[in-house]
Amino acid sequence: MNVAALAADLRAAARRADHRRLLVLAGERDAGVDAAFDAVEGAGIPDxxxxxxxxxxxFRFERVDPTHARELLGTTRTAVIYDAHEDFSPNALGRLVGTVDGGGLFVLLVPPLDDWPDRPGSFESSLAVPPHGVDDVGGRFRKRLVETLRDHPGVAIVDLDAGTVERRGETDASAPVRSTPSTPPAGTRRFPAAAYEACLTADQSRALHSLEALGDGSGGTDADRRDTEGEADEERRRAVVVEADRGRGKSSAAGLAAGSLAAAGRDVLVTAPDRRNASDLFARARELLSALDALDGERAGQTAAAAGGDTLRTRSGGRIRFASPAAAADLPEDPDVVLVDEAAALPVRLLSSFLDAPAIAFFTTVHGYEGAGRGFSVRFRGELADSGHDVSEVTLSEPIRFAPADPVESWAFRALLLDARPPVDALVADASPSSVTYRALSPDELAGDEHLLREVFGLLVLAHYRTEPDDLARLLDAPNLRVRVLEHAGHVVSVALLAREGGLDAETRRSMYEGARVRGNMLPDVFTSQLRDEEAGVPVGYRVVRIATHHAARSRGLGSALLSEVRAEFDGEADYLGVGYGATPELLSFWESNGYETVHVSTTRNESSGEYSALMLDPLSETGRALCDRHARWFRDRVGDLLGEHLRDADPDVVRGALSACETPVSLDLSDYEWRVVVGVALGPGQYATAPQAFRRLALAALVGAGGERGDSVAAGTDSVTEIRLTDREERLLVRKVLQTHPADAVADELGYESPRQCLRALGDAYGSLVDRYGAGNEVVEAERERFDG
Known part of the structure; x- marks a missing residue:
């Protein structure tokens, strides 16, 4: 066995094809490290x-801790050695593969391959959520990974214990195939030639040409821009969608477009989930502006050094500036163009807000080492199509760092299911609740059927803004997860991923109550540590982590049918079903219609969805009902105060939905004085500020449980209420003005009232309905009513 000679052969083959090679050194760790040194030296790769x-x-090489593997994304290395003995994770594997340049080597140090599936490391330990131990964690993901290593082209394997070369990593000896970027003739382009000359592939050139549409049809000069000022806004609204796998140069294309637009005097606002996501964009823009000598001379130096280059200014008065998604959603200072990088990682709520810009581009990663983003296409494309923008689309397929058909990339896609897809539309297009079959899938069934695994994982990818390679390993090996599906003609059309939670011992519950984090028990953790219910970890529940229905078969009741089957299966086995998610009006309505009740709304926005999170329960036993009832009651009692402070900016329809799904009625115990004030506002000259708490209680009484066939809130001392319903607009008015305490002028603008005075009159009318509804039979109310009616 000569590792150095093997590595030299692999490097030579990689350089000829402008591809990469993967070298697996299987054996004990110390032997693997020594062999890796030999491999790098034999391949002639500098330290x-x-x-x-x-x-x-x-080590004499640059060393990066596995927990910081994310920091290498966007960098380029000729050789990366990954010690997977102890601190291995699928996420890190994918990220590190993506950093190796064409002609380079990815060296993987692993235990003996036959033993690796039975040797759990730190990642597997993280899957052992209480009450499970590490012995309950499966080795299916690692077994599957070993199988891909042993049969994929371009992967060489050395058995260090046996001293033999198991595989030499041969591939078809093909020459590199690279496209040639081109520069459109001067009369057919608006961006400078230097921008096209900076492109590395024909794909980039084509994407850049499409992005010229963001210039509103101008020729890139102030005179041209003035020529378009008379056009209607609708005629000048443009949107471009650029999709690509990671490593195709979409961010560089975005940077070249940004630089070209700023050089022409445009104000370009850039946003991304994290400032680091936009670093490549700003780097390419700065390089282009420097080449064009277009940077503002007085500010060019300080711009490059200050604030991570968050603003680039040009001689023509243009600029490129960065803002976080939350800040960018308000379109600060009315930018001419908005560029959204890594758009698939942002929630639809934020993406929708950018549609108010006259020109916008969305750059999305389709199959990425950090996670997949095809949900962007499913969830947002409809809104974009209806936005009034002239939409153009472009896809980048050719990699930048290596030639197409790289065997290491295809191995990573296969091993990590980065390209997993649900069934094609035609196979499930006619699915309905009557045509599907409910099925419980075991981890062994998933691991043993690649086609089934791809369909399930492909649907789960679409259910979330970012599904990572780690999620695949959890699906196969986490002992607390369950997979349930609906199949149509043998294909998965709807999937639910469930996590078993609760059933915790007294010591675990005590530690959680005192602040310890307990993995894999999200609902008991919130109930115990935040809401101070130490007994919340006793009941056993199943949380719906994700649920997804194939986009070709949506709006047919399949999701509800799946939840109904899940409920029937676990009724008698668990105490409750639960869910936690970024709340939107549509989702709240969906979960309420399936019997789930609101028990909590977070006071901060969810990092993934950008929304406030709602927690909901569907009790299955008396114990579960007791848990649900007490938390619903506590939620009802605190939500009025939260809406006036922490939830003051929550969408009023989210508030309405959350309150509607809370089944704990509000008991109205208004004093005689408070009733007189309320009637005075509704029918006479009374003022809302005289007794604001009374109005808040009445508003909550009207909104809590408003959407279901259940008992309504009742006034103290009465047996029933008159069934008078408020309009949607009136309910929004109660939320914004009374519960969230927004000023009347702002509420009038938002809800379309002609003036603050009309808004307040409408508020009085709404309370007139509530007086009729809750005050019927009350002597004080009737007496006051007679005074004004008479």
Whole structure:
């Protein structure tokens, strides 16, 4: 066995094809490290082009801890050595593969391959959520990974214990195939030639040409821009969608477009989930503006150094500036163009807000080492199509760092299911609740059927803004997860991923109550640590982590049918079903219609969805009902105060939905004085500020449980209420003005009232309905009514 000679052969083959090669060194860790040194030396790769990713120290190469593997994304290395003995994770594997340049080597240090599936490491330990131990965690993901290593082209395997080369990593000896970027003739382009000359592939050139539409049809000069000022806004609204797998240069294309637009005097607002996501965009824009000598001379130096380059200014008065998604959603200072990088990682609520811009581009990663974003296409494309923008689309398929058909990339896609897709539309297009079959899928069934696994994982990808490679390993190995599906003609059309929670011992519950984090028990954790209910970890529940229905078969009741089957299966086995998610009006309505009740709304926005999170329960036993009832009651009692402070900016329809799904009625115990004030506002000259708490209680009484066939809130001392319903607009008025305490002028603008005075009159009318509804039979109310009616 000569590892150095094998590595030299692999490097030579990789350089000829402008591809990469994967070298697996299987055996004990120390032997693997020594062999990795030999491999890098034999391949002739300099130390300064090599990175080792390991928790150990004492190497001549650059060392990165596995927990910081994300930081290598966007960098380029000739050789990366990944020590997967102890600190291995699928996420890190995918990220590190993506950093190796064409002609380079990815060296993977692993235990003996036959033993690896039975040797859990730190990642597997993280899957052992209470009450499970690490022995309950499966090895299916690692077994599957080993199988892909042993049969995929371009993967060489050395058995260090046996001293043999198991595979040499041969592939078809094909020459590299690279496209040639081109520059459109001067009369057919608006961006400068230097921008096209900076493109590395024909795909980039084509994407850049499409992005010229963001210039509103101008020729890129102030005179041209003035020529378009008379056009109607609708005629100048443009949107471009750029989709690509990671490593195709979409962010560079965005940077070249940004630089071109700023050079022509445009104000370009850039946003991304994290400032680091936009670093490549700003780097390419700065390089282009420097080449054009277009940077503002007085500010060019300080711009490059200050604030991570968050603003670039040009001589023509243009600029490129960065804002976080939340800040960018308000379109600060009315930018001419908005560029949204990594758009698939942002919630639809934020994406929709950008549609108010006259020109916008969305750059999305389809199959990424950090996660997949095809949900962007499913959830947002409809809104974009209806936005009034002239939409154009472009896809980048050719990689930048290596030639097409790289065997290491295809291995990573296969091993991590980065390209997993649900069934094609035609196979499930006629699915309905009557045509589907409910099925419980075991981890062994998923691991043993690649086609089934791809269909399930493909649907789960679409259910979430970002599904990571780690999620695949959880699906196969986490002992607390369950997979339930509906199948139509043998294909998965709807899937639910469930997590078993609760059933915790007294010591675990005590530690959680005192602040310890307990993995994999999201609902008991919130109930115990935040809401101070130490007994919440006793009942056993199943949380719906994700649920998804194929986009070709939506709005047919399949999701509800799946939840109904899940409920029937676990009724008698668990105490409750639960869910936690970024609340939208549509989702709240869906979960309420399926019998779930609101028990909590977070006071901060969810990082993934950008929304306030709602927690809901569907009790299955008396114990579950007791848990649900007490938390619904506590939620009812605190929500009025929260809406006036922490939830003051929550969408009023989200508030309406959350309150509607809370089944604990409000008991109205208004004093005689408070009733007189309320009637005075509704029918006479009374003022709302005289007794604001009374109005708040009445508003909550009207909104809590408003959507179901259940008992209504009742006034103290009465047996029933008159069934008078408020309009949607009136309910929004109660939320915004009374519960969230927004000023009347702002509420009038938002809800379309002609003036604050009309808004307040409408508020009085709404309370007139509530007086009729809750005050019937009350002597004080009737007496006051007679005074004004008479």
């Amino acid at each position: 300064d082009e090599t990175t080792i990713v390991t928790a150990a120290e004492g």
